[in-house]
Amino acid sequence: MIRLFSILLLVGFSSVCVAQSYEIVQEDDGLTVHFDGKLLTRYLTKSGSKPILYPLLGPGGLPMTRQYPMEAAGEHERDDHPHHRSVWFTHGKVNGTDFWLEKDGVGGLIIHEKFEKVTDGDTAQIVSLNRWETPEGKVLCHDRRSITFGHDEGRQYFDYDVTVIAGEEPVTFGDTKEGAFGIRVPGTMKVDAKKGGTLVNDQDEKNKDAWGKKSAWVDYYGPVKDKTVGITIMNHPSSYGYPTHWHVRTYGLFAANPFGIHDFVGKDVKSGDHTIEPGKTMNLRYRVLLHEGTTEDADIAAAFARYEKVKK
Secondary structure, three states, rough: OOHHHHHHHHHOOOOOOOOEEEEEEOOOEEEEEEEEOEEEEEEEEEOOOOEEEEEEEEEHHOOOOOOOOOOOOOOOOOOOOOOOOOOEEOOOOOEEEEOOOOOOOOOOEEEEEEEEEEEEEOEEEEEEEEEEEEEOOOEEEEEEEEEEEEOOOEEEEEEEEEEEOOOOEEEEEOOOOOOOEEEEEEOOOOOOOOOOOOOEEEEOOOOHHHOOOEOOEEEEEEOOOOEEEEEEEEEEEOOOOOOOOOOOOOOOOOEEEEOOOOHOOOOOOOOOOOOOOOOOOOEEEEEEEEEEEOOHHHOOHHHHHEEEOOOO
C-alpha cells in the first residue's frame, strides 16, 4: 500500500498534511479510511455494478453493515438481495434503466471515473466522479459524490452529498420505491432477528409503521455482538425532496428515497418523477451517524438539530 497523500502530490492534487486523526490510503480497488490508526471504512470503486463503502465499522470497531454479498453471510444474515451492498447510492428507474437491481445485461452500471479530491487530517474528504451507463453503453448522467468524515460529540459521522449532473439530454429519476441512498444493516440488528433491533423516525413511528413515511431522519439500532449500536441517516434541508420518504424494511434495508411517491403514498397523487434538464443538477444530501445505544440514548433529535444548521 502507498500513502495516498504522496500519490496526490505526484498526480497534481493539492498537497495534504500528515494525518492527525484520519488517514486515507490508496489501494488497487479504491481507498481505505483509517481513524487514529484503526480501519473505519473502505471506498470500493466497483462492487457488483457500483461504488460502495464496505466495511463500515462503528463504536468499538463493530460492523455497522451486513457482510453479504461482499463476504459470506454473517450471523442472522440471509443471502438475499445481492444488490444491497453495505452503503450505496443508485436508483431503480433512470430514463427507464434499472440501476438498483444487478442483472447481467439488463441493469445499468455506475462506473467510477476518477477521484477529484482526497484529503485527510483532522477531518477527511473523498470526492469522486462517476458515470451512469445503460447496458448498451449509453451515458445518461454523471454524479459527483462528496463523502466527508468527522465527529459529532465524539461520535463518527460521514456526510454523503451527491450531485447528479445531466448531460446533453434530460435525465429522469423515476417514481419507484427501489432507491436511492441505501444501507443494509447487520443481521443481528435487523428487526426481524427479534433480538431488540428497532427502526424509528422523527415522528416516533417504528418498524413497519415507518415504511414510506416522510421524515428528516431515521435511526436503526440493535445488537451487534455484545453491544447495542445504531446507525442514523439524516436528510439535510437543502436536499432535493426534503424531508425524504424512506424505503426501510424490518429485514434490514434502510434507504432514503424522495422519488417513490406512488409506492409510498398511492396512485392518486402526483408522480414522484424528477427530471434534470440538460446541463442542470440535482443535489441529495445525507449524514450517516454511528452511535452507541438506542435512539433516545444517542439523542438523535439533538444531533439532527446540529446537522440541519450546517450550510450546504
